[in-house]
Amino acid sequence: MEQSDYLPLQEPTFFILLSLANEPRHGYAILKDVEALSGGKIRLGTGTLYGALNRLLDQGLIQRSPNGVASHPGKPRKAYQLTQTGLRVLQAETSRLNHMLSAARLRLGETHT
């Protein structure tokens, strides 16, 4: 299994992995984080989110992380973290994005950005 077998990532999946890049988070926290991270442009539906989390678990790109014990509203939290594979996939996807932008600059004639 190479990381390229998981590419390309779709937008929601990309942001979910990115949200977990530095620290473990539970689902709802990912939801809010992605919204902030994208400047409010991306609002994950819960169907998209929890579907993706289960798929990513199956694929081994994320894994369960010990839940904090703090009291909080709502159903019990489930925290997740990136696996090494997940990180590699995220980096590979970032690289792919860079290649696409290089190609776009060539054809659309932008100097940089």
Place this chain on the structure above:
Amino acid sequence: MEQSDYLPLQEPTFFILLSLANEPRHGYAILKDVEALSGGKIRLGTGTLYGALNRLLDQGLIQRSPNGVASHPGKPRKAYQLTQTGLRVLQAETSRLNHMLSAARLRLGETHT
């Protein structure tokens, strides 16, 4: 209809539009151009290509272009070109890609590129 209604673009669609950014091309030429443009990494299947071309026609992102009269092997060529809408969508997608990379740099801690 805003250009954002067509986003995000999938990889094949993005490269097809990009291939038409500067000059009209027929399907098979797009196939070869995308392969070159991506450094050989992306090889469109014909199902993907012709399916996408018809969809993009429906959506008004591309339009038929007068066919050259040159003799050539194979079935008669059908040339396509970007519409103004198509160009705007392509630019919007490029912008979206840039935002994603900005977010990735923040979280993955890359200095640039």
Place this chain on the structure above:
DNA sequence: GTCTTATATGTCGTTGGATGACATATTCAG
């Protein structure tokens, strides 16, 4: 002349991730 290769367009069934609607549970503030 025929065979192969490159060119060229097309159809079709399947898959897989995204999406929106809906359901459920808990804590806290007013």
Place this chain on the structure above:
DNA sequence: CTGAATATGTCATCCAACGACATATAAGAC
């Protein structure tokens, strides 16, 4: 007690991508 924010989850549907297959033509090799 009621509503809002928090929190997880299911389900049916949609749609672009994908791979396999089909068809046609021109040119060059032999």
